Amino acid sequence: MKTKRITTENELKTAFHIRTTVFVEEQGVPLEDEFDEYDQLNGKCDHVLVFINDEAIGTGRIRFVDGQGKLERICVLAPYRKFGVGKVIIQALEGIAKDKQITRVKLHGQTQAEGFYKKLGYDILSDVFMEDGIPHVLMGKGLNVRSSEQ
Numbered sequence: 001m002k003t004k005r006i007t008t009e010n011e012l013k014t015a016f017h018i019r020t021t022v023f024v025e026e027q028g029v030p031l032e033d034e035f036d037e038y039d040q041l042n043g044k045c046d047h048v049l050v051f052i053n054d055e056a057i058g059t060g061r062i063r064f065v066d067g068q069g070k071l072e073r074i075c076v077l078a079p080y081r082k083f084g085v086g087k088v089i090i091q092a093l094e095g096i097a098k099d100k101q102i103t104r105v106k107l108h109g110q111t112q113a114e115g116f117y118k119k120l121g122y123d124i125l126s127d128v129f130m131e132d133g134i135p136h137v138l139m140g141k142g143l144n145v146r147s148s149e150q
Helices: 009-026 085-099 111-119
Strands: 002-005 045-052 055-065 068-076 104-110 129-131 134-142
Touching: 002 085, 009 045, 009 055, 009 068, 045 085, 055 085, 068 085, 085 104, 085 111, 104 111, 111 134
Parallel strands: 068 104
Antiparallel strands: 002 045, 045 055, 055 068, 104 134, 129 134
């Protein structure tokens, strides 16, 4: 399994295809709600892809809001779920946050994925709320960031 930070429009299109498959086709999220102004290679957020044998199978992005990293659009194609791909995506996004000296990350986790995020050290920070017709909770985690002077 290989993780790559997205740096080209083609890679971004690949991530969009994965997100469309998972969120729009499988989960019924309206297409117009899935994509936003952060879905560009403009420095407003960082996107990653995960590959198995040169096939892109998962993606996610991190945006920086109020001094925190916000993990978003994390998804894995159905045939590759339960192989640890989601964990690899989360670790890659957390790594980007650490590189930027960000000490806290948060996400809106679907309630069906709550246990997955808890295993990765995330705490529930809210009651259940609806987002695109799917129940979610706000979850957060502190990161250990090493000083660049060490």
